Amino acid sequence: MIGAQYEFMPDMLRGPEYNCSEVMPSGPAWADKYGVKRPIFGWYSLVFGIIVEILYIPCLIALRKDARMSCIKIMFCLALLDMVGGIASSVGFGVLLIQGAVFCSDPVFTAGIGIVGYGNWCMASSICIVLAVNRLFEMLNLSKYFTVRISLIVNSSLQSMSFSPFIPGHGKDEYVNIPHAVHDMVIVTLSCLLYMALCTVLVMKRKAISPGTNKVFSNTPIFVQAMLICGANLGSSLIYVSMNFIPLPPSLIVAGHVSWQISNGSPPFIYFALNKSIRNFTLRSIGLGRLGQNSQVHNSTTQRSPITF
Numbered sequence: 001m002i003g004a005q006y007e008f009m010p011d012m013l014r015g016p017e018y019n020c021s022e023v024m025p026s027g028p029a030w031a032d033k034y035g036v037k038r039p040i041f042g043w044y045s046l047v048f049g050i051i052v053e054i055l056y057i058p059c060l061i062a063l064r065k066d067a068r069m070s071c072i073k074i075m076f077c078l079a080l081l082d083m084v085g086g087i088a089s090s091v092g093f094g095v096l097l098i099q100g101a102v103f104c105s106d107p108v109f110t111a112g113i114g115i116v117g118y119g120n121w122c123m124a125s126s127i128c129i130v131l132a133v134n135r136l137f138e139m140l141n142l143s144k145y146f147t148v149r150i151s152l153i154v155n156s157s158l159q160s161m162s163f164s165p166f167i168p169g170h171g172k173d174e175y176v177n178i179p180h181a182v183h184d185m186v187i188v189t190l191s192c193l194l195y196m197a198l199c200t201v202l203v204m205k206r207k208a209i210s211p212g213t214n215k216v217f218s219n220t221p222i223f224v225q226a227m228l229i230c231g232a233n234l235g236s237s238l239i240y241v242s243m244n245f246i247p248l249p250p251s252l253i254v255a256g257h258v259s260w261q262i263s264n265g266s267p268p269f270i271y272f273a274l275n276k277s278i279r280n281f282t283l284r285s286i287g288l289g290r291l292g293q294n295s296q297v298h299n300s301t302t303q304r305s306p307i308t309f
Contacts, residue, residue, distance in 0.1 A: 012151065013107055017174050018165055020104035028105055034166070035100035035156045041254070042097030048265060049090025055268035056083050062271075062281040071138070074131045079267060081124040086264040088117035089257070093161070096154040103153050103165030114152030114161050118180070121260070125187045125237070132194040139201050160257045163244055176244060184237040191234060235259040 012018065020026045056079060063076040092113040096106075103110050152161035164175040239256025242248060248256075271278045 013111060017170055018103070018107070018167070020107065020165075020167060023104075023168055026104045026107055030102050031100045031105035031156070035102045035105060037100035038097040038156055038159055041159055042094045042099075044094070045090045045097065045261065046094030048261065049086050049094060052086050052090065052265035052268060053083060055272075056086075058282040058285055059268050059271050059278055061285075062275075062278040065281070066277060071131065071134050074127060074134060075267075078124060078127050078131065081120055081127065082264045082267060085117060085120040085124055086261075088113050088120060089260050089264055093117075093154055093257075097156050097159065100156045102155055102157065104167060107165075110154045111151055111165075113154050117161065117260075118152045122180075122183060124264075125184075129187065129190050129194065132191065132198065136194060136198050136201065139198065139205065158253055159250070160243070160253045172244075181241045181244070184241045188234055188237045236263055 020030065024030070060076065060079055063072055063079060066072055096110060096113065099105075101110055152163060153165050154161050155166060157166070163177045163180070164170075164172050236256055236259035239248070239252060239259065243253055243256065272282065
């Protein structure tokens with residue numbers, strides 16, 4: 001049964017458990033009978049996704065220009081993945097909610113958005129672990145040992161994504177995705193352990209640091225940004241794993257998907273709030289920053305760390 005989790009999308013959709021025609025032909029009639037149009041959440045998701053995609057552009061440019069440290073390269077890769085994830089979890093998801101779509105109303109689109117979102121989630125959340133390990137190794141002066149070479153289905157009734165297409169006559173147990181559950185639980189566990197270790201090291205370094213030295217404190221902004229970016233993944237992981245095994249209240253399912261959207265969309269806001277280099281670059285790009293002053297800040301920070309307050 002586990003092997004079936006790795007079927008390619010065309011083969012998967014041709015399987016008997018995804019055969020909509022057993023009930024009635026695929027098409028809009030499925031949305032009318034089994035779907036629910038969700039204009040509020042749908043338009044919110046669509047608008048939120050578009051805004052985030054626009055905000056990511058200056059972030060990517062700034063990160064690319066400052067890609068001297070390995071952590072910045074990882075953040076750049078994570079930002080690219082988050083843009084793709086945002087298209088799936090917010091833009092495409094919002095369109096389908098507005099339409100009141102279910103699997104059988106548009107099998108290719110609903111499953112396609114879910115598969116893109118799922119694949120992107122696996123990569124992005126794994127890279128969050130890589131980012132945490134990178135920060136931990138650097139704070140422990142072990143960075144020389146750290147080298148990195150870099151299906152869900154939308155359902156409007158749930159206002160979320162699920163592995164089950166919810167075709168009448170088929171049970172939820174037919175669509176259990178063990179690899180997804182294992183992946184998410186590993187991500188949750190490792191995230192908690194790694195960030196506990198990071199906090200412990202940071203506290204110990206601060207206590208041992210000599211007066212007048214700011215090496216540890218200069219690393220704190222990077223740690224805070226990395227922690228905030230990865231923190232939203234925890235709630236989304238727990239809820240999405242649970243909802244595929246046990247019934248959850250609709251409000252909790254929506255909260256899980258909003259957590260996923262936040263994990264994709266929060267980095268630009270975190271960067272603008274905490275990252276002076278990205279904030280100044282963005283302001284200069286739209287003619288609101290003073291080039292001379294900001295260039296001085298940029299030059300002084302890149303000598304120490306590209307990510308600063």
